[in-house]
């Protein structure tokens with residue numbers, strides 16, 4: 501009898517689950533949608549996506565082709581893995597393919613954040629941002645600040661075990677803060693950093709507004725950051741001094757082409773820090789990892805930087821010409837971004853029903869422009885799983901159509917050259933001052949974000965003590 505009840509129970513559970521799955525498929529079986537599966541009600545296929553990562557998407561592609569439907573991270577989603585189509589989607593925001601980032605991210609980053617604005621407002625905010633990071637400004641104002649910061653951030657690492665993940669995260673944050681507000685490490689920058697780390701966690705969490713959730717904490721952190729920046733704005737207005745930093749430019753009354761409200765300035769500051777934070781820090785950390793594992797590449801990189809150092813006095817900063825001469829460094833940065841796939845893809849959403857690739861995509865659906873696989877295409881990158889920076893010395897690789905490491909179209913990363921300046925300066929001081937070895941045993945996760953859950957520890961010694 502007990503056996504019969506158990507079997508009956510199992511059959512019942514099986515029927516219920518099948519009915520639920522079927523019901524969810526029927527719900528989304530509108531005519532004209534691409535093939536694919538929608539998984540469970542509410543959760544969709546999020547578990548498979550997060551657990552199996554890229555393999556899940558590759559399996560679905562093998563079944564349904566490069567353009568299929570799914571339900572991930574709370575939204576009905578079209579996954580596009582077709583390089584041609586991905587380019588089309590990125591180039592056609594004006595046809596109703598706007599950024600589709602999750603609610604927690606948009607809530608916490610603010611309503612004037614660049615990912616939240618479209619059309620002419622986006623053009624204006626992007627123009628304001630670009631005016632802060634033009635090549636001339638990188639040359640005259642930002643690079644000297646970055647150099648000064650890296651010099652001190654990378655001092656006294658010898659004979660220590662360093663968590664390079666933590667150090668590069670601090671670096672990405674503090675270096676940007678110095679460029680924005682000329683701020684050195686201080687009690688204000690430290691409390692700003694603590695709040696910023698909470699804000700980042702909030703943007704990556706589910707939008708559940710309950711006490712002690714990361715979303716609520718992230719929201720509170722945003723409020724604290726707004727207070728910190730508002731206070732700086734007030735103090736600067738009261739002092740009548742002029743400041744040669746990003747805030748100074750944004751607040752400039754007559755000489756600034758872009759007139760922004762305080763709310764817009766604050767959201768732009770958050771945009772600047774947030775956009776470069778994870779990308780710059782993770783690329784720097786992974787460059788350290790790959791260079792450690794590939795001594796020939798490290799030797800070549802060190803040769804490039806030693807030649808620059810030897811042409812200078814020890815305290816001379818690196819300048820724009822030095823930066824432009826760092827061809828192999830640039831190649832290391834691209835190869836690191838490609839092989840580690842720091843950015844898996846970008847998100848868009850439809851603002852109206854539309855036809856795409858011969859299918860009908862309903863309004864409000866998310867489109868995951870998944871660019872990861874192109875990084876491992878053997879036709880573009882022979883032996884794609886090998887770390888080979890030399891491949892990037894052929895400049896045409898950087899300008900080929902499917903190079904989407906920095907996005908594309910109207911949302912192409914405006915911070916690309918600034919990021920390269922930061923990572924190159926970091927690498928300059930790192931490889932000319934130190935040698936290092938991994939302590940070992942640290943786990944590295946590749947998906948959905950590249951990270952070392954318990955840190956990446958290296959034992960550092962001075963290059964001159966051998």
Ligand code: HEM
Pocket residue numbers: 599614615626629633771772775776777779780783837842843846847904905906907908910911912913914915916918919
């Ligand atoms: C290695 C470093 C970096 C990588 C790999 C990277 C990658 C990207 C990608 C893929 C996008 C496109 C997003 C989309 O289409 O939705 C993007 C956009 C953006 N990036 Fe970067 N980024 C990096 C560094 C930076 C830095 C340092 C800044 C700081 C200025 C920055 C600011 C931005 C902004 C503001 C956008 C949004 C542009 C817009 O919506 O018009 N990025 N980035």
